[in-house]
Amino acid sequence: MRTIRPSAGLANVKYEIRGDLARRAHEMERRGYDIIPLNIGNPGVFGFRTPETMRLAMIENLKASEAYSHQKGIFPAREAVVMQQQSRGVRGVSADEVFMGNGVSELIDLVLRALLSTDDEVLVPMPNYPLWTAAVNLNRGRAVHYPCHAANGFEPDPAEIEALITSRTRAIVVINPNNPTGAVYSRATLEAIARIAERHHLVVFSDEIYDQIVYDDAKFVPMATLVQNTLCATMSGLSKVYRACGYRVGWVSFSGEIESAREYMSALDKLSSLRLCSNVPGQWAVQTALGGYQSILELTRPGGRLFESRQAILNGVANSKYLQVHAPRGAIYAFIGIKEGVLPNFDDQRFAMDLLEHKHVLLAPGTSFNTPYKTHFRITNLPRPEVLADVFLRMEELLDSYANGAEPVSRAAPDLKVVRNQS
Template sequence: MRTIRPSSSLANVKYEIRGDLARRANEMERLGYDIVPLNIGNPGVFGFRTPETMRLAMIENLKASEAYSHQKGIFPAREAIVMQQQSRGVRGVTVDEVFMGNGVSELIDLVLRALLSTDDEVLVPSPDYPLWTAAVNLNRGRAVHYSCRPENGFQPDPQEMESLITSRTRAIVVINPNNPTGAVYSRAVLEGIAQLAERHHLVVFSDEIYDQILYDDAEFIPMATLVQDTLCATLSGLSKVYRACGYRVGWAAFSGDVEPAREYLAALDKLSSLRLCSNVPGQWAVQTALGGYQSIHELTRPGGRLFQSRQAILEGVRNSKYLQIHTPMGAIYGFVGVKEGVLPDFDDQRFAMDLLEHKHVLIAPGTSFNAPYKTHFRITNLPDAEVIAEVFQRMEEVCDSYLSDRRLPTQTETTQPETAQTADRRAEPRAELKVVAK
């Protein structure tokens, strides 16, 4: 029988966040084990609800959602995005420069597919949200990673970025607030990136899906307010700030020097037409979301659930003999590292598998995000603080085992069919750990 092989274009594509570890977690859940899923920033899994006003806006417009919309999206949604951009100080954007998509994920693919030819280069942060690297590779380009080092608070260095630019470079990707690190870029860093993009006539793709998820005194600066003399695409959506991942609603708003990019925008319009339109019912929630009460601020201020869960991550690291972290100032993640010299043979993939197999916690290894080191891992701060505290206790036990003769249970022992004895063990408080909101 002839083997059916996948496309060679997938050779350099990875998305480990939903890879082997997640598949193993699914197998364990089918065997009856309770897994704490900290690998994905999926608010609905942890009991967060989309604001009721958005749900009502979608329901009330269902009759108007049965036909295809314009390939760029419905007018009220695009108009609301223009108004938001204008309120932030972005000049020159109109509804003609706004494209709605099935989440930011689809738009990442479309904006790159419309731009890249074979072997064109795109500067992508390391660590990054891995879809950016994957989409560059899938669309015949080459991702060139610029470093956002832990010792620099995960802030990029514009001068170092400029040294990576070649005659093949077409664009720069900025993820701010950052996934996976939680870094919120300073004005000086963003101005430096904007200036080098303008000098080299590069497109700026600014992924701002976490734009309002900020902690303490962090200040978010929209990239489009700084980019004037080249094209800037602001990508955002309803998934995170508005806790509506399943609605699959995202947008790309183009600003800056738009006129020289008319052929490119026409190509993007063609690609949008080929997929007819994005999800129409969810688009009706955009105007209400952007123009209404911003409930996210209740969650991120002191006492709010996201703030308190982030504090639990910081406390868990502070109490650990092994772990360290640069305080995340935005987004919904902690990018946790191992202290230098404490666990010299630490491997993020091995640690993630041990934590899953023996402690039933699913995390994302740092190398999943195209980090060149194996000393970090990402967790989300979406669970309650109590859950996160318990997770760090389990992490500490795994790290302890690396420095002792105490043997962790084998995989077979962990996944053997349940008996009365194992059922009793699973009835203990640890096994009953809940990840649903109160």
């Protein structure tokens, strides 16, 4: 029988957040194990609800959702994005410069596909949300990673970014607040990146899906307020701030030097037309979401659930003999590392698998985010504080076994006699 082989274009594409570890976790759940899933920022799994006003907006407009919309999206949703950008100080944006997509994930693919030719380069942060690297590679480009060092709180060094620019560089990606590290970039850093992009005529792709999720005194600065003399694409959506991952609604709005990018915008319009339109019912929630009360602020201030769960992570790390972390200032993750010298043979992939198999906790190894080092892992702060406190006890048990050269001690097996058939 002839083997059906996958495309060679997938050779440099990885998305381990939903890879082998997640598949193994699913197998274990089918056998009756309770797995704590910390690998994905999926609010609905942990009891977060989409604001009721957004659900009602969808219901009330179901009759208007049965036909295809314009390929760029419905006008009320695009106009709501314009109004939000204007309220933040972004000028020169109209509904014509806004595209709605099936989540930001689809738009990442579309904006890169419309831009890149073979071997064009895109500067991508490292560590990074792996879809950016994957999408560059899938669209014939080459992802060039600029480092965001832990010693600098995971903020990039603009001089290191500029040193990577070549004649093939077309764009720079900024993820702020950052996934996976939780860094919130300073205005000075963002201004320096904006000037680099302008000097070298690079498109700026600013992934701001966590724009309103910040903690303590962190200040989010929209990139589009700083970029004037080149094209800036701001990307956001409903999935995180509004806890509506399943609605699959994202958007990209273009600002800055629009006139010189008309051919590129036409190419993006063509690609949007090829997929007809994005999910229409979910688009009706956008105007209500952006124009209404921002309930995320209740969750991120002291006493709010996201704030307190983040604090539980910081407490767990502080109480550990092995772990360290730069306190996340935004987003819904912590990028946790091993203290230097305490476990010299630590391997993030082995740790993640052992933690799943023996302690029933699923997380994402740091190398999932295109790091060259194997000393970090990412968890989400979406579970309740008491759940995260228990997770750190399980981690410490496993790390103790590493330090003592002992075999990991597994948690009790499930009572298979009472496991329901989940097939």
